[in-house]
Amino acid sequence: xxxxxxxxxxxxxxxxxxxxxxxxxxxxxxxxxxxxxxxxxxxxxxxxxxxxxxxxxxxxxxxxxxxxxxxxxxxxxxxxxxxxxxxxxxxxxxxxxxxxxxxxxxxxxxxxxxxxxxxxxxxxxxxxxxxxxxxxxxxxxxxxxxxxxxxxxxxxxxxxxxxxxxxxxxxxxxxxxxxxxxxxxxxxxxxxxxxxxxxxxxxxxxxxxxxxxxxxxxxxxxxxxxxxxxxxxxxxxxxxxxxxxxxxxxxxxxxxxxxxxxxxxxxxxxxxxxxxxxxxxxxxxxxxxxxxxxxxxxxxxxxxxxxxxxxxxxxxxxxxxxxxxxxxxxxxxxxxxxxxxxxxxxxxxxxxxxxxxxxxx
Amino acid sequence: xxxxxxxxxxxxxxxxxxxxxxxxxxxxxxxxxxxxxxxxxxxxxxxxxxxxxxxxxxxxxxxxxxxxxxxxxxxxxxxxxxxxxxxxxxxxxxxxxxxxxxxxxxxxxxxxxxxxxxxxxxxxxxxxxxxxxxxxxxxxxxxxxxxxxxxxxxxxxxxxxxxxxxxxxxxxxxxxxxxxxxxxxxxxxxxxxxxxxxxxxxxxxxxxxxxxxxxxxxxxxxxxxxxxxxxxxxxxxxxxxxxxxxxxxxxxxxxxxxxxxxxxxxxxxxxxxxxxxxxxxxxxxxxxxxxxxxxxxxxxxxxxxxxxxxxxxxxxxxxxxxxxxxxxxxxxxxxxxxxxxxxxxxxxxxxxxxxxxxxxxxxxxxxxxxxxxxxxxxxxxxxxxxxxxxxxxxxxx
Ligand SMILES: Cc1cc2nc3c(=O)[nH]c(=O)nc-3n(C[C@H](O)[C@H](O)[C@H](O)COP(=O)(O)OP(=O)(O)OC[C@H]3O[C@@H](n4cnc5c(N)ncnc54)[C@H](O)[C@@H]3O)c2cc1C
Numbered sequence: 001x002x003x004x005x006x007x008x009x010x011x012x013x014x015x016x017x018x019x020x021x022x023x024x025x026x027x028x029x030x031x032x033x034x035x036x037x038x039x040x041x042x043x044x045x046x047x048x049x050x051x052x053x054x055x056x057x058x059x060x061x062x063x064x065x066x067x068x069x070x071x072x073x074x075x076x077x078x079x080x081x082x083x084x085x086x087x088x089x090x091x092x093x094x095x096x097x098x099x100x101x102x103x104x105x106x107x108x109x110x111x112x113x114x115x116x117x118x119x120x121x122x123x124x125x126x127x128x129x130x131x132x133x134x135x136x137x138x139x140x141x142x143x144x145x146x147x148x149x150x151x152x153x154x155x156x157x158x159x160x161x162x163x164x165x166x167x168x169x170x171x172x173x174x175x176x177x178x179x180x181x182x183x184x185x186x187x188x189x190x191x192x193x194x195x196x197x198x199x200x201x202x203x204x205x206x207x208x209x210x211x212x213x214x215x216x217x218x219x220x221x222x223x224x225x226x227x228x229x230x231x232x233x234x235x236x237x238x239x240x241x242x243x244x245x246x247x248x249x250x251x252x253x254x255x256x257x258x259x260x261x262x263x264x265x266x267x268x269x270x271x272x273x274x275x276x277x278x279x280x281x282x283x284x285x286x287x288x289x290x291x292x293x294x295x296x297x298x299x300x301x302x303x304x305x306x307x308x309x310x311x312x313x314x315x316x317x318x319x320x321x322x323x324x325x326x327x328x329x330x331x332x333x334x335x336x337x338x339x340x341x342x343x344x345x346x347x348x349x350x351x352x353x354x355x356x357x358x359x360x361x
Numbered sequence: 362x363x364x365x366x367x368x369x370x371x372x373x374x375x376x377x378x379x380x381x382x383x384x385x386x387x388x389x390x391x392x393x394x395x396x397x398x399x400x401x402x403x404x405x406x407x408x409x410x411x412x413x414x415x416x417x418x419x420x421x422x423x424x425x426x427x428x429x430x431x432x433x434x435x436x437x438x439x440x441x442x443x444x445x446x447x448x449x450x451x452x453x454x455x456x457x458x459x460x461x462x463x464x465x466x467x468x469x470x471x472x473x474x475x476x477x478x479x480x481x482x483x484x485x486x487x488x489x490x491x492x493x494x495x496x497x498x499x500x501x502x503x504x505x506x507x508x509x510x511x512x513x514x515x516x517x518x519x520x521x522x523x524x525x526x527x528x529x530x531x532x533x534x535x536x537x538x539x540x541x542x543x544x545x546x547x548x549x550x551x552x553x554x555x556x557x558x559x560x561x562x563x564x565x566x567x568x569x570x571x572x573x574x575x576x577x578x579x580x581x582x583x584x585x586x587x588x589x590x591x592x593x594x595x596x597x598x599x600x601x602x603x604x605x606x607x608x609x610x611x612x613x614x615x616x617x618x619x620x621x622x623x624x625x626x627x628x629x630x631x632x633x634x635x636x637x638x639x640x641x642x643x644x645x646x647x648x649x650x651x652x653x654x655x656x657x658x659x660x661x662x663x664x665x666x667x668x669x670x671x672x673x674x675x676x677x678x679x680x681x682x683x684x685x686x687x688x689x690x691x692x693x694x695x696x697x698x699x700x701x702x703x704x705x706x707x708x709x710x711x712x713x714x715x716x717x718x719x720x721x722x723x724x725x726x727x728x729x730x731x732x733x734x735x736x737x738x739x740x741x742x743x744x745x746x747x748x749x750x751x752x753x754x755x756x757x758x
Contacts, residue, residue: 001363001364001365001366001367001370001432001661001664001665002362002363002364002665002668003362003364003658003661003662003664003665004362004662004665004666004669005362006362009362069362242747242748242749245749246748246749246750253750254750256743256749256750257749257750259740259752261749262739262740262743262744262749262750263736263739263740263743265743265747265749266738266739266740266742266743266746266747267739269675269679269742269743269746269747270679270682270683270738270739270742271683273659273675273676273679274652274655274656274658274659274676274679274683275655276662277655277658277659277661277662277676278651278654278655278658278659280362280658280662281654281657281658281661282654284362284364288364296654299647299650299651299654300651300654302647302648302651303648303651303652303654303655306648306651347648348644351644351647351648351651352640352643352644352647354647354650355643355646355647360623360627360637360643360646361638361643
């Protein structure tokens, strides 16, 4: 038994951290929030150079055949940097294709994913709760309806759309009858979109597309990676709070010597440390197809939402007024953690799903 | 990352489960009261003989004599969690004193004390805390001076669990009055039957007297009954405390408790509806389940780090604080789920689970306080784990 990252994983973690520090420093995050595509493209390019496009694709399809634990490690670093790029939607898409695409579809689409010719966004949010009139219907004439909070649409060539029956379809992002618009969101660093479909031509995944199979895999993977992102973002907020507590002086001493401040930091650390193991365990369980894997992914998502929210607030508080400023930029992490909490289901919804998976509902 | 067990460890797990399963009928239950009930001692003996308790203690000292193997220890803990059978004895003598004795005791001490302790025949109490010295343990004031071949002890201990049942005490006393506060302490081992010891029970919130006050008046203890060198007792005490904190946050025990809560919520009904179908209670249950999973995964990480001889860091430092807190929260949800039935205490046909939730809800608050309070744990996490400035040290230290 060995519950630790492999040497390769530790090396990948270090490379991801290094390239993101280089290409996504705070100024780049700030520019991305102002809708400057420069840093966004730079970060996406750096991640691609790390191999994230082929990471989850099976080796016989031209990929690296790595697992969700590897993806979670990279995503954690994206969260740590509050980076304007991430691998959540691309990873969901690959896993959705593997779960619900036919062999031919997998080969055709994944080859183009690996080459970078195709970039897939994911429109599956309604699976975790539909708001207003959202929902997509599939008919002989194509897909119609709308899906909100599409992930990864900013530079996507195609969108994987779940219909109301849980089947997954692929539409071209700029095809006829497809309208994609970025939503004005609190987290301005990443792009969340709405897709409107009007008899849009699409390709349905026809592998084991028993209703729900593909979309559920996509949601599960998305939840896991959102948890990993929050883990990284919360760790950065904690680290920054501890660093600030060691340098800021009041009453003639560093504030980190006041027990109220020390205990805030200790509570954050005590909550966050087990979360790292929880995310690793959930990712590994999904890779192994373990019995409790889906339950763990749900619980990781819900728990990181709670712990992340606590840390986002507490770390800001440790910084005093400075924490509240735009200047310090801590709010990018605060907002990212807040967004991750709601995406693909808030904690109550996700816990309900975990209960259902265990036959407790 | 690889959570599979090697063939050897898988075989070991099967062995443990087989032994437990085939001896189910011999397990003591809550009816077998008393620390030395024959049925409890027999169960302990059976576990030791089969290498399930005292596994790594050398045979010469009454253990099973297997080489240390962290993973085996974990497999054993999980086997008890999954079968729900009573665990091996884990009192202060076995969990705290024996490892310290094996590390720092004299050959004579090991020969005479370890075997009966492991078998539950020699019960110990821990004489650390005093009325003026709780969190600030090193300020303790119970004195011992040398007179011929003996130490002569005068002073008082408090919160001493199981002092009335105990045969022996491991006790911190100040032997060098003028030394700095961490330096002048010695660690003595002696019989509770020694003349000059008076025990007064202290009733706690559970209604039972789980702990006591212990008074020493000219208690004579032979000088060779010291562990470690004179004046070095603080280091010895820290070795013991390390073992206590490990014992207090065991994640497989927490998992077992969580599973009992799941069973309770599936079984109990209000207005004819199972509590599990109450969405508010269920949501709280799932939030706790996430924390149980997190502490279990953290435990896997701790085990791996121990297997690799890595130094203790944040994953280890958070176990006592988070584990005890989580245990208490699980009991708290059980109490809320029981509602008014949770008020019952003592024999009554409507009492559920023999009142264990009421008991745990109260006693576990004690465990959050004992063995280093939650606040002291936070001091340790922020200082050793995060590198924040240390608390001011009191005089002399
Ligand atoms: C159920 C139970 C069983 C026990 N069994 C034993 C036993 O068998 N043998 C034994 O020797 N002892 C035993 N104890 C005693 C236990 O170790 C002490 O209660 C504990 O160390 C706290 O000491 P205290 O009670 O004097 O509280 P205090 O030290 O007086 O603490 C009171 C409050 O002040 C806080 N505080 C104190 N110092 C600091 C600080 N530096 N920073 C922040 N906050 C601080 C504490 O966290 C606490 O909230 C037991 C206690 C309990 C509850």
